[in-house]
Amino acid sequence: MEPKVPAGNRPGSRRTRPTIGELMIVVAGVGVGLTLALPIFRDKPSLGEGFLVLGGALLGGVSLVGVPFLLWERWRGSQRRFGPGTLLWFAHGTAAWLLWPPIIIGRRSSARGQNPPIVDPSAAEICFFYGTPLMAVYVTASLLAGGWLRRRNRRNRRAPVPMPWRERFGRILGMGWAVLGLYVLSMIYRSKFR
Numbered sequence: 001m002e003p004k005v006p007a008g009n010r011p012g013s014r015r016t017r018p019t020i021g022e023l024m025i026v027v028a029g030v031g032v033g034l035t036l037a038l039p040i041f042r043d044k045p046s047l048g049e050g051f052l053v054l055g056g057a058l059l060g061g062v063s064l065v066g067v068p069f070l071l072w073e074r075w076r077g078s079q080r081r082f083g084p085g086t087l088l089w090f091a092h093g094t095a096a097w098l099l100w101p102p103i104i105i106g107r108r109s110s111a112r113g114q115n116p117p118i119v120d121p122s123a124a125e126i127c128f129f130y131g132t133p134l135m136a137v138y139v140t141a142s143l144l145a146g147g148w149l150r151r152r153n154r155r156n157r158r159a160p161v162p163m164p165w166r167e168r169f170g171r172i173l174g175m176g177w178a179v180l181g182l183y184v185l186s187m188i189y190r191s192k193f194r
Helices: 020-042 047-075 084-111 121-145 165-192
Strands: none
Touching (some): 020 047, 047 084, 047 121, 047 165, 084 121, 121 165
16 A cells, blocks of 8 residues: 655645755755855944845855756756745856855965955945845836735635746845845845935
8 A cells, every 4th residue: 555645745746845955955054054154244234234234145056956947857857937935946046056166265365364366355245135136126116016926816716726836936035135125125225224
């Protein structure tokens, strides 16, 4: 007799829950993000910048692992298009993959006393820790305005289709980035209107 597998986790179905391995990879992403933030905290940022760096590092670490997850799913033959949550997760993960190497390399070269790189590592930090949250605000506002993030029609009498965990998690992650982006906007407005 075969063990019963929940309907949402059968092979080939739209899984509604992550596996233990996937959860472990997400937690490892948080660790990678915190590791990136440690050298920045040694420079003793202000309280507002510290909150921004910590939030960006945590969300960035989780976003970082999303790109391999989503590309692996596509490589395995999934023909499903990216939903709004998956799109948010992939976009923020791509920002981490593209901007974290210059941040890490620049921090290492300045710690060793080597000649500074052509581009100051703080430029990549500014792009990531300020630009990525602002991008989340822009994209989330566009998805809301376009009707991509609305609730399902309550009058629909059919049973709702369960949302895959990656889509749901990507939406939550995108909202976290958007909240951080609103904080960045508040920092900008507070500095300009004092």
